[in-house]
Amino acid sequence: MSTDDNGDKENMETKTTPSSLSSVASSSKRKVVNTKAMGTGLEARGVHAWFGKHHALADVSLDFAAGTVTALIGPSGCGKSTFIRTLNRMHEFIPSAAMAGQVILDGKDIYDPSVDVTKIRLQIGMVFQKPNPFPSMTIGENVLSGLKLAQLKTENKDDLLEECLVKAGLWNEVKDRLNAHGGSLSGGQQQRLCIARSLAVRPQVLLMDEPCSALDPGSTLRIEETIEELSSSMTIVIVTHNMQQAARVSDYTAFFLSDGGPGQMIEMAPTNEIFARPRDKRTENYVTGRFG
Amino acid sequence: MTMKTDTQAKTYQNVQPKRPWQASVKDRVTTAIVLAIAIISATLLVKVTGLSGKLGFFFAFVLIFVALTSGRQYRRFGSASAKDALVNTLVAAGTFLTLIPITSIIFEVFSKGYKGIYLGLFTSDMSLNSPNDPANVGGLGHAIIGTLILVAIALVISVPIGILTALYLTEIKGRFSQPIRFLVQAMSGVPSIVAGLFILSAILYPITKQNSALLGSLSLAILMIPTVARTSEEVLNLIPNDLREAGVALGGTQWRTVAMIVVPAAKSGLLTAVILGVARIAGETAPILLLAGGGDRFNFDPFNGPMGSLPYFIWNSFKSGTPESIARAWTGLLVLLVVLLFLFSAARFLGNRKVGK
Numbered sequence: 001m002s003t004d005d006n007g008d009k010e011n012m013e014t015k016t017t018p019s020s021l022s023s024v025a026s027s028s029k030r031k032v033v034n035t036k037a038m039g040t041g042l043e044a045r046g047v048h049a050w051f052g053k054h055h056a057l058a059d060v061s062l063d064f065a066a067g068t069v070t071a072l073i074g075p076s077g078c079g080k081s082t083f084i085r086t087l088n089r090m091h092e093f094i095p096s097a098a099m100a101g102q103v104i105l106d107g108k109d110i111y112d113p114s115v116d117v118t119k120i121r122l123q124i125g126m127v128f129q130k131p132n133p134f135p136s137m138t139i140g141e142n143v144l145s146g147l148k149l150a151q152l153k154t155e156n157k158d159d160l161l162e163e164c165l166v167k168a169g170l171w172n173e174v175k176d177r178l179n180a181h182g183g184s185l186s187g188g189q190q191q192r193l194c195i196a197r198s199l200a201v202r203p204q205v206l207l208m209d210e211p212c213s214a215l216d217p218g219s220t221l222r223i224e225e226t227i228e229e230l231s232s233s234m235t236i237v238i239v240t241h242n243m244q245q246a247a248r249v250s251d252y253t254a255f256f257l258s259d260g261g262p263g264q265m266i267e268m269a270p271t272n273e274i275f276a277r278p279r280d281k282r283t284e285n286y287v288t289g290r291f292g
Numbered sequence: 293m294t295m296k297t298d299t300q301a302k303t304y305q306n307v308q309p310k311r312p313w314q315a316s317v318k319d320r321v322t323t324a325i326v327l328a329i330a331i332i333s334a335t336l337l338v339k340v341t342g343l344s345g346k347l348g349f350f351f352a353f354v355l356i357f358v359a360l361t362s363g364r365q366y367r368r369f370g371s372a373s374a375k376d377a378l379v380n381t382l383v384a385a386g387t388f389l390t391l392i393p394i395t396s397i398i399f400e401v402f403s404k405g406y407k408g409i410y411l412g413l414f415t416s417d418m419s420l421n422s423p424n425d426p427a428n429v430g431g432l433g434h435a436i437i438g439t440l441i442l443v444a445i446a447l448v449i450s451v452p453i454g455i456l457t458a459l460y461l462t463e464i465k466g467r468f469s470q471p472i473r474f475l476v477q478a479m480s481g482v483p484s485i486v487a488g489l490f491i492l493s494a495i496l497y498p499i500t501k502q503n504s505a506l507l508g509s510l511s512l513a514i515l516m517i518p519t520v521a522r523t524s525e526e527v528l529n530l531i532p533n534d535l536r537e538a539g540v541a542l543g544g545t546q547w548r549t550v551a552m553i554v555v556p557a558a559k560s561g562l563l564t565a566v567i568l569g570v571a572r573i574a575g576e577t578a579p580i581l582l583l584a585g586g587g588d589r590f591n592f593d594p595f596n597g598p599m600g601s602l603p604y605f606i607w608n609s610f611k612s613g614t615p616e617s618i619a620r621a622w623t624g625l626l627v628l629l630v631v632l633l634f635l636f637s638a639a640r641f642l643g644n645r646k647v648g649k
Contacts, residue, residue, distance in 0.1 A: 090541060095465075122543035132534040136556035149544030149552055194538070201543055 040106060041066040041235050042087060042124070042205050047101035048262070049082045049091060056082050058262035059101075062254055064205070069227060069236040071246035071271065074256030074286070079263025080239045081129075083256070084207050087237065088124035089117050105205070122150055125203035129210040131190035133182030133197070140178035142193055146201040160200060168196035169226045188219020195226060206230065208238040212245065224249050243287060247275055255283045326364065330357035354385045398629070405626030408619055413627075418605075419589035423612035427619050432627060434590045435605035438505065439574065439631065441594050442584060442601055445509035446516055446573055451566055453513075454520025455555075458565075461521075462528040463536075463550050473525075480518035487514040488579030496583060503585030505594035508601075511579035520569040527561030528554065563643035567636050574632055577603040602628040 042064040049057035057079035064070050072080045085091040086099055089110060102109040110120045133142050143164050147154055154160050161178070165171040170192040174185070182193055191211060198206060208227070212220040220242075227236060227249045240246050246253050253275075254268035267280045278284040315323070334353035338344060358381045366374035413431040421430035457476065461469050491511040500507065531554050539549030555562065580586065585598030586608060602624055609621035 088541065090537060093537060093540070118540075118543050118545050121541055126541040128534060128538060128541075130534055132532070132538045134535060134538070134553050134557065136553070136559065145539075145552070146542035146544075149539055149542050149548050151548070197538075198542065 041068075042237070043104040044083075044087065045102040045104065047083065047086055047103065048099060049079065049086055050096075050098040051094060052096040055262040057086075058264050060256075060265045061101075062265060062268055064235050064237055064252075066204075066235050067231065067233075068251045069231045069238065069249055070252045070254060070268075071250035072237065072239045072254050072256060073241075073243060073246050074263070074266075075258075076241075077263070078256040078258045080256050081209050082263070083265075084126075084209050084237060084239050087205075087207055088121050088126055090121075090126065118150065122146075122152075122201050123203055124205040124207060125198035125201065127191070127195050127198055127206065127208040127211045129213055131187055131194055131214065133185070133190050133193050135181070135183055137182060138179045139174050139182055139185070139193060142182045143196045143200055146197060150201060152201065164196040164199045167199055167226065167230060168192045169222050169229075170196055186219070188215045188222060191215060191219065191223060192226065195223070199230070203234065205235045205237070208236065210239050210241060213241060220245070243275075247271060255280070255286060257282055257286070322364070326360045327357065330360060350389075354381075357381060358385070401622065401625045401629060404619070404622035405624075408623030409626070413623065417589045417600075423609070423614045423617035426616055427623065430620075432602065432605050432620075432624055434588065435600045435602045435624065436627065436631060437590065437592065438584070438587075438599040438601040438604075439628070441505050441592070441599065442509050442512060442580065443570060443574055443635075445506060445594060446512035447566070447570065449509065449513040450516040450520055450569060454517045454565070454569065455524050455562060457517070457521040458524030458528055459550060459555075461525050463546065463554065476518045476521045476525075479514070480522055482515065482518075484511070484515055484576045485578040485582075487511040488582040490514065491579070492582050502596070503583060503587075503598040504596055505584050505591075505599040508580050508584030508599070509594070511583055512573040512576060515576065515579075516569040516573050519572045520565050523565035523568050524558075524562055527558045527565060530561070531557050560643055563639055567639055570635065571632070574635075575603050575628070577601075577607050580604045581607070602631065 044060055044062045044064075047057065047060045048055070060079075060083055062070070072084065074080050082091065087103055091097050091099055099111070103111060105120070105123060108115065110117075110124075133139075134145055137145060140161055143161050144157055146152075147157075147160075162171060162175075165174060170189060173189060174180075174193075177184075182190065185193060191214075195206075195211070212223055215223070224245065227238065230236060231251075238246075238249065250271045252268060253271045255266045255274065255278075256263050257266050258264070267274070267278065267283050269279070274283065275287050278287060284290075330353050333356050334349055337352045337356075338349050358378055361381050362374040362378045365377040408427040410428055412428070414433050414436065416431035417434035418430045418432070419434075457472065460466060461473055488511045491507050491514070495510070496503070496507055535553050535557060536549055539553040540546065544552065580601045581604060584601065584604070586604045587598030587600045588608075589600075591597050591599045606621045606624040606628065609617040609624060612618075
């Protein structure tokens, strides 16, 4: 198994020097292929979220089509991360949290009482802001940890290990030291290890909560390549503070904003439209950097 | 690129690695002089004034040394540096002060205990000997076995309970967390005699009506559980929440996540908790006296009959009062120290093995 790393890299490098954000976005042409393996996407209907009495997110409805990359942008505290955590039921880990609305996967609300939450999280994977490889495990064990955690069987672990690391763009760097500690990798490598780890359980949807915010530009580039490659086989939702990144990697962009009250989704559109012809004045202010 | 190859080609023969931040020869000489002045003036002070003894000398020395060092730093770099030197010297003195009793205890135990060490000590018991017998007759094999059995049973009981309690407090965070945390803290102050009396009145008198190691271990477990639970709780609280979220986000149940990720990540700290727990109970005498009953012969059955232990052996030998038995008590102390050292080193060694093949 080998990646066409070089080809991808050239593509990305030309894209990282944009004359303007909208030209970058429009240059990314991606066919939306709906296959069975990637499921039917994800749909949020009227999602609200609370922390105790604090209403953090109000009435967000978003449709994530299968095989697309959707970027969630907006200033800090606008509810992006809260929203993405409602999409795979991580929101409920905060003791005072509450929510309303529906999140539909495969035609079924993931908050339905009859749903096994661990199965949901297998289908909707997550990559966190800070790289968090499991410290007690080697690189190889980290990648396959999801299988052990969820007690899944696989015929050929070595193939899966290689496949996931190749997809995450890490294989060439770690193939000779799969038994080393995850902590021995650099920050960017650790984050790609975390991506490989979440791929091993073969999710339909991958949620990424500011996956590059703690990384250097080189590692960020590698992860963007990875997202590009993954998007052909799964639905990706990425929270980012970096608008260039949103423009580079996403097909659709949703802009979130809080006007002092709960965070709201202001507008969602194909990424090139959001950056070139935003419908809402507030979106325009934000994407053009006029937002205070 | 060309610059890079240039710098790589150079050999830098005339540059030597130096450590300019280290003390120079002049600094060291000055420190030695200051030290000498402090020692001499402390000696004089002890001779001239009412101060007396080693303790008086030590305090006089520390005060003079601190004053001189700080004064010197003040003249060189000002008051902030002087304060830094002051605290540094006090910390060093505190460390030294802590080491004095520890080293003197170890030294005392070794110097008085080593004479009694001979091979038969570990293979025989005291059942056929009187306290007046010389040190090269009889042994404490029964006490070593007794200590190991008592500690092992207490370990088996209290480690699961202690760690599960800690997991309840840190992972489940249930409704009863607060009262349980309070109870555990209160229990960690329970005197060992109370734990012993509790088992005595709750089990020995009404039910078994005879001494056994199991009852001794039960009371030791009462003492050990709070130590294990509290230390484990502290350790588990240090595990970043990111790891728990990552485990759950991969489709693990809470139990799988805790067992596969949280506990392994805390392994070294949990081991420390167990070691502290063993340290709490290994030297206990009172519960052994009440429940295991002591005894001076080999007994490998934890369910029947009295069983000795090293602390009991030491106590009993001192109590007998003959010079021979007191010598034997010192040997027992030495053996207890070595047994504990061995147990803790083995635990550390097993716990620190690297993951991976």
